[in-house]
Amino acid sequence: MTEPLRPGATIGILGGGQLGRMLSVASSRLGLKSHIYEPGNAPPAGQVADQVTTSPYEDTVALEAFANTVDVITFEFENIPAEALDTLEAIRPVMPNRAALATSQDRITEKDFLTGLGLACAPYANVEIADDLAKAVALVGAPAILKTRRFGYDGKGQTRLKTEADAQKAWEELGMTPSVLEGFVDFSHEVSVIGARSLSGEVVCFDPGENVHRDGILHTTTVPAKLTLSQQTDAAILTGKILNALDYVGVMGVELFVTPQGLLVNEIAPRVHNSGHWTQNGCVIDQFEQHVRAVAGWPLGDGQRHSNVVMTNLIGDEVNDVAELSKDASVGLHLYGKADAKPGRKMGHVNKITGSA
Ligand code: AMP
Numbered sequence: 001m002t003e004p005l006r007p008g009a010t011i012g013i014l015g016g017g018q019l020g021r022m023l024s025v026a027s028s029r030l031g032l033k034s035h036i037y038e039p040g041n042a043p044p045a046g047q048v049a050d051q052v053t054t055s056p057y058e059d060t061v062a063l064e065a066f067a068n069t070v071d072v073i074t075f076e077f078e079n080i081p082a083e084a085l086d087t088l089e090a091i092r093p094v095m096p097n098r099a100a101l102a103t104s105q106d107r108i109t110e111k112d113f114l115t116g117l118g119l120a121c122a123p124y125a126n127v128e129i130a131d132d133l134a135k136a137v138a139l140v141g142a143p144a145i146l147k148t149r150r151f152g153y154d155g156k157g158q159t160r161l162k163t164e165a166d167a168q169k170a171w172e173e174l175g176m177t178p179s180v181l182e183g184f185v186d187f188s189h190e191v192s193v194i195g196a197r198s199l200s201g202e203v204v205c206f207d208p209g210e211n212v213h214r215d216g217i218l219h220t221t222t223v224p225a226k227l228t229l230s231q232q233t234d235a236a237i238l239t240g241k242i243l244n245a246l247d248y249v250g251v252m253g254v255e256l257f258v259t260p261q262g263l264l265v266n267e268i269a270p271r272v273h274n275s276g277h278w279t280q281n282g283c284v285i286d287q288f289e290q291h292v293r294a295v296a297g298w299p300l301g302d303g304q305r306h307s308n309v310v311m312t313n314l315i316g317d318e319v320n321d322v323a324e325l326s327k328d329a330s331v332g333l334h335l336y337g338k339a340d341a342k343p344g345r346k347m348g349h350v351n352k353i354t355g356s357a
Contacts, residue, residue: 004199004297005071007031011292012070012092014084016043016052018336018346019076019272022280024049026288032296037066044337045076057084067091074250074295078104078270079151095295096250100270103246107149107180110267117245119238120264122257123183133171136181137164143184146170148177154344155216160184185264187257191225194276195239196290196300197248204290204303205236206283208256209275209311217344221275221311223282224357227258234263242268251276251291274346278309281332281351308355319347328352 005011011027013020016038024034024045035051036043046052051069055062063084067073073094078101085101088094103113111121125136127146137144142164148157159170161181171179191208210225211218227235239254253273255266276287285293285301293300314321319341325331335348 005032008033009071009296010035010050010069011295012037012066012073012088013045013049013076014038014073014080014088015076016040016045016049017076018044018338018348020045021048021336022288022334023074023076023272023292026286026292030289030292030296030298032292035066035070037063042339047337057081060087063087064091072295074291075101076271096248096252096270097246100246100248100252104268104270105150107147107152107267111180113245114242114265114268117241119241120262122185122264122266125181127171127179127181129178130171130176133167133181137161137167140181140183142166145182145184146174146179147182148174148179150178154218155213185257185259185266187259187264189226189258190266191227191235191256191258191263192221192273192275193235193239193254193256194251194273194279194287194290195236195243195254196251196287196294196303197243198294198300199249199297201244202300203240203243204300205239206276206279206287206303207305208232208235209278211255211275214315215344217315217346218274218313219315220313221278221309223278223305223309231258231263238263238265250294251287274313274349275311277334277349278311278351279305280334281353282307282309282357305357307353307357310352310354312350312352313346314348314350316343316345316347317341322348325350330354 010033012035016036021044027034033050036045036049037053039056053066125139127136144161159173190211193208195205208225209221209223212220253269257264272287279286330353332351
């Protein structure tokens with residue numbers, strides 16, 4: 001794709017959860033159409049998209065039909081099967097690109113890539129098979145965290161080792177699947193940067209947000225984050241380095257640990273990110289519009305923040321607090337249209353404006 005998409009063009013989005021939904025809304029506000037592809041029934045994004053295909057990623061015929069109705073394809077999650085990508089890429093451009101997906105799908109590939117760029121990560125070692133465990137423990141030490149190389153999210157697929165003696169138990173707990181052993185980082189707090197890169201290579205970052213997790217799930221993101229000016233600059237520079245190295249197009253979330261020795265990269269997400277939801281009420285151009293602009297080949301917004309914000313996720317039946325929350329004129333409500341408020345399910349979020357930037 002070399003020409004910017006024209007109004008009326010269609011963005012294909014793989015995944016129909018809340019991120020796909022908010023990408024659809026952003027597309028619509030820019031005069032673009034959206035077509036959601038989602039294996040699960042009644043996707044939340046389907047309520048706001050122009051078209052929805054509900055079919056598994058193994059359905060080549062459905063994938064081809066989907067690709068033929070859209071101008072560009074993007075995604076809301078990183079675990080898209082390689083064969084599905086082969087099918088889609090043969091018909092339309094997929095952005096962000098395959099290198100970005102492959103890098104973020106596997107924690108070892110990701111850490112090798114990041115350290116190869118000269119960026120700091122927690123000490124890590126590959127645990128492909130049981131025999132690797134002793135060597136990894138000797139290298140990384142304890143305390144440590146064992147994480148599955150693939151398919152981890154919201155703190156799932158990982159377990160902590162207090163001492164080296166816990167290694168075997170941790171390995172069994174994770175299902176003896178290829179994993180990475182990571183040294184436990186004694187960070188003071190966690191921040192993330194939402195960065196974007198355009199088709200022409202322009203890079204823009206939103207201000208870093210400070211993240212607090214509860215039960216492994218993001219609870220709040222606060223901007224501004226507690227960072228010195230030089231840490232803020234470091235965060236933006238390292239994000240730009242990652243985006244450029246991947247020849248990336250779109251929005252990316254970069255999670256960082258803040259330590260006395262500097263910033264360590266925890267992980268990257270090649271998509272719009274929960275910790276970037278504050279931009280919806282803190283910036284003129286939010287992360288969803290920024291992503292749509294990037295994949296449409298349009299110029300990016302400058303990432304400028306006009307307000308201080310605290311974003312809070314509404315998990316499970318916390319969504320019932322909406323009536324009360326809506327009385328506060330400084331709170332922007334964002335609900336995902338999900339029917340069942342199951343425990344642990346992200347049902348919506350609120351952005352509370354806490355001052356001017
Ligand atoms: P992840 O799935 O890698 O994002 O990890 C989920 C959460 O676990 C992070 O947000 C941190 O709070 C914590 N965590 C992950 N890796 C480490 C580490 N190496 N040291 C300390 N805490 C960690």
